[in-house]
Amino acid sequence: MAAVAPYLAAFSARFQLVLQYRAAAIAGFATQLWWGALKIMVLAAFFYGATRSPPMSLTNAITYTWLGQAFLIFLPWNADPEVAEMVRSGAVAYDRLRPLDTYGWWYARAVAWSAARVVPRAVLLFAVAAVLLPALGLGQWSLRPPAGLAATGLFLIAMIGVALLSASIVLLVNVIAVASMTDRGANLMIAPFSNLFSGGIVPLAFFPDWLRPGLRLQPFAGLVDIPYRIYFGELAGWGALQGLAVQLGWTLLLVLAGHAALGAAMRRLQVQGG
Amino acid sequence: MSAVNPLGLYLHYARASVRAQAQYPAAFLMLSAAQFLGTGIEIVGVWALFARFGQVLGWRFGDICIFYGVVNFTFALADTITRGFDIFGTEYVRTGAFDRLLLRPLPTAFQLLGHEVRLSRLGRFVEALLVFVIGASLLHWTFGPAAIPLLVWAVMGGAALFSGIMILSATLAFWTVESLEIVNVISYGGVEAAQYPLNIYAAWLREFLIFVIPIACVAYFPVVAALGRPDPLGAPFWLMAASPAVGFLFLGVCLWIFGFGVRRYTSTGS
Numbered sequence: 433m434a435a436v437a438p439y440l441a442a443f444s445a446r447f448q449l450v451l452q453y454r455a456a457a458i459a460g461f462a463t464q465l466w467w468g469a470l471k472i473m474v475l476a477a478f479f480y481g482a483t484r485s486p487p488m489s490l491t492n493a494i495t496y497t498w499l500g501q502a503f504l505i506f507l508p509w510n511a512d513p514e515v516a517e518m519v520r521s522g523a524v525a526y527d528r529l530r531p532l533d534t535y536g537w538w539y540a541r542a543v544a545w546s547a548a549r550v551v552p553r554a555v556l557l558f559a560v561a562a563v564l565l566p567a568l569g570l571g572q573w574s575l576r577p578p579a580g581l582a583a584t585g586l587f588l589i590a591m592i593g594v595a596l597l598s599a600s601i602v603l604l605v606n607v608i609a610v611a612s613m614t615d616r617g618a619n620l621m622i623a624p625f626s627n628l629f630s631g632g633i634v635p636l637a638f639f640p641d642w643l644r645p646g647l648r649l650q651p652f653a654g655l656v657d658i659p660y661r662i663y664f665g666e667l668a669g670w671g672a673l674q675g676l677a678v679q680l681g682w683t684l685l686l687v688l689a690g691h692a693a694l695g696a697a698m699r700r701l702q703v704q705g706g
Numbered sequence: 707m708s709a710v711n712p713l714g715l716y717l718h719y720a721r722a723s724v725r726a727q728a729q730y731p732a733a734f735l736m737l738s739a740a741q742f743l744g745t746g747i748e749i750v751g752v753w754a755l756f757a758r759f760g761q762v763l764g765w766r767f768g769d770i771c772i773f774y775g776v777v778n779f780t781f782a783l784a785d786t787i788t789r790g791f792d793i794f795g796t797e798y799v800r801t802g803a804f805d806r807l808l809l810r811p812l813p814t815a816f817q818l819l820g821h822e823v824r825l826s827r828l829g830r831f832v833e834a835l836l837v838f839v840i841g842a843s844l845l846h847w848t849f850g851p852a853a854i855p856l857l858v859w860a861v862m863g864g865a866a867l868f869s870g871i872m873i874l875s876a877t878l879a880f881w882t883v884e885s886l887e888i889v890n891v892i893s894y895g896g897v898e899a900a901q902y903p904l905n906i907y908a909a910w911l912r913e914f915l916i917f918v919i920p921i922a923c924v925a926y927f928p929v930v931a932a933l934g935r936p937d938p939l940g941a942p943f944w945l946m947a948a949s950p951a952v953g954f955l956f957l958g959v960c961l962w963i964f965g966f967g968v969r970r971y972t973s974t975g976s
Contacts, residue, residue: 459888466891469911470899477906478759486758616733620740624747633751638758 438532439540446541450548457552464501464557471497472573487637491576492664496635498575499660502557505549506594507626507655508601509619512542515606516615524610525703534698535691538606542599579665586672590659593679597654600686601626607690611697631657651686654679712816719820727825734825741829745778749837752901763938765903771841772933776857777900777925778834780864781893782827787865788872790821795879802974815873815964845933853932856947860928863950867924868893870953870960877960880967892919900925905938912939920956923949 472494479490488496515538518524527534561575578584605622609615627633629652636647636657647653658675661667667675727734752774756767798804798818807814842849875889896919904912904926915922930937931946 462888463891463895466895467898470895473907473911474755474762474902477902478755478762481761481763482759484758484760617736620736621743624740624744628747628750633748634754639754640757 438530439536442537442540443544446544447548450545451552453549454552457549457556460505460549461553461556464504464553465560468498468501468557468561488635488666491572492666493635494573495576495664496660498557498561499663500632500656502554502561502575503550503591503594503656504632505546505553506591506598507623507630507632508598508605509623509626510602511605511609511615511619512538512545512602513615514541516609519610519613519615519701522703524701528698528703535603535687535694538694539599539603539687542602542606543595546598546602547595576664578663579668583662583665583668583672586668586676587659587663590662590676590679593676593683594655594659597651597679597683597686600683600690601651603690604686604693607693607697610694610701626652626655629653630655631660635660649678651682654682710812715812716816716820720823723821723823724825737826738829738832741826742833743829745830745833748901749774763903763906765906766844768841768844768847769933770902771837771844772847773903773925773929774901775834775836775838775841776860776929777864777897777921778830779838780861780924781868781897782830782834783861783865784868784872785830786824786827787819788869789824790818791869791872791876793821794818794876795882799879799971800974804971805973808968808971814968815961818876847933850934852947853934856928856932859947860924860932860950863928863953864921864924865953866957867921867953868896870957871896871919873957873960873964877964877967880971896921903930903938920949920952923952 475493475497476490479486479493486493515524518527527537530537558575562577565571565574578587601622605615605618608618612618629647629650631637631647631653632655636644636653639647648657654675658667658679662672662675749771752770753767756762756770760766762770794804798807804814807817810817841847847853871889871893875893878889896915899907899911899915900921904915904922907915912922915926927937927941927946927949930941931943937946
């Protein structure tokens with residue numbers, strides 16, 4: 433247990449720090465509410481005149497959209513900005529002097545950084561989309577409760593999986609930032625890719641049938657598509673366990689790859705500043 | 707103001723800004739590529755929806771490409787020239803650097819317009835044009851005599867409108883000091899909304915997009931007129947063709963509000 437303590441400390445310190453940014457959380461919440469409403473209206477218009485039967489009901493598509501807005505920050509948008517700044521200024525040398533594994537240290541920080549920003553936004557969004565909308569008589573546009581007790585439990589496990597998978601991708605972006613001395617290039621590429629391939633822009637179910645099997649096996653699917661389908665019960669029993677296995681498998685693979693790549697990048701790193 | 711030619715001075719500002727960015731060609735190329743990708747990924751999602759559903763309320767993928775191309779081109783234009791307003795809170799008000807602009811015998815809004823010409827928006831321009839061309843070819847669009855003038859007029863009105871939104875967000879900084887990201891809801895959110903035809907939205911959102919932040923007047927109406935279609939919402943042709951003028955009206959109101967902020971300004975510097 434003593435071996436894990438410093439990483440837990442890194443997690444809780446960052447978590448508490450990031451939780452302080454209330455104005456940012458409220459601004460993010462308002463943005464996501466607006467975006468959610470837009471996306472739902474567009475989806476509803478498509479469903480309204482549909483001649484072929486859609487691969488997902490409108491009710492589920494609405495729930496999927498609200499979940500996507502609530503947990504938007506769990507998508508790996510960019511490298512850890514503090515790591516990027518440390519690499520630029522040379523302060524990264526301090527992290528190298530710690531008697532700790534730098535990968536584990538940064539990983540704990542990355543998980544805390546996303547989780548602390550997700551929690552307030554998700555709470556506010558659930559309050560509006562799952563409670564306020566039905567109370568206002570707009571139940572058909574609301575975020576529905578999960579499919580059942582089993583779905584709730586599996587969804588919670590899947591969301592922990594999302595945090596871990598997302599951090600493993602953020603760490604890969606960190607490695608690119610270390611190797612190239614700037615986070616700009618990698619940041620600009622990762623956001624569009626993770627948004628599209630996770631199912632964040634459009635649920636993966638709506639993509640053409642010949643693309644779907646491949647889309648559901650790639651790592652980004654574990655960030656949005658798999659957990660949300662568990663939430664409304666489309667993935668249950670063995671299907672849900674298979675989904676969780678895909679998520680966990682990619683996480684382990686990306687952690688191992690990121691760990692090795694960070695080691696290699698650090699050996700070649702020249703610390704800036706004097 | 708009498709001694710200087712504003713257009714000549716603006717071109718001077720623009721040349722200096724372009725030369726400065728030309729010093730970092732790799733950064734320019736990378737940011738442009740990212741703009742291209744970031745905007746481009748969006749249309750892939752739209753394509754997936756059309757591949758699944760075929761049409762939305764009678765609109766086809768080609769129609770959406772035209773709406774998408776025009777509004778993104780318009781926004782790219784405004785985004786290229788309004789960088790000074792975008793960073794106004796953090797780089798001018800918070801630091802007190804705005805005091806220097808007040809000392810010069812030129813309108814402050816004009817000086818902020820000259821802050822930077824953002825070349826990296828080229829990626830969004832290219833992407834918007836590409837999607838527009840794809841849409842036009844999917845529709846086998848023959849471009850009636852009014853189409854091109856209407857589209858140019860829509861882009862001009864739209865650039866004025868989006869610049870107005872940026873100026874409004876800068877005005878907020880007089881009170882909040884920081885730039886507020888919440889304004890992105892209106893700018894980026896407006897672009898997002900205008901990528902689809904207005905009649906797919908609920909009435910409250912349609913009215914918001916016509917009367918409050920009149921993005922529909924510079925995107926939906928003139929594009930429907932240019933396509934030569936009857937408006938499913940029933941607006942007559944002359945009204946659709948005239949509506950981009952609202953963009954300039956909006957810009958005027960925003961400049962007036964900005965002027966009010968300038969008069970209320972107290973420096974943070976020492």
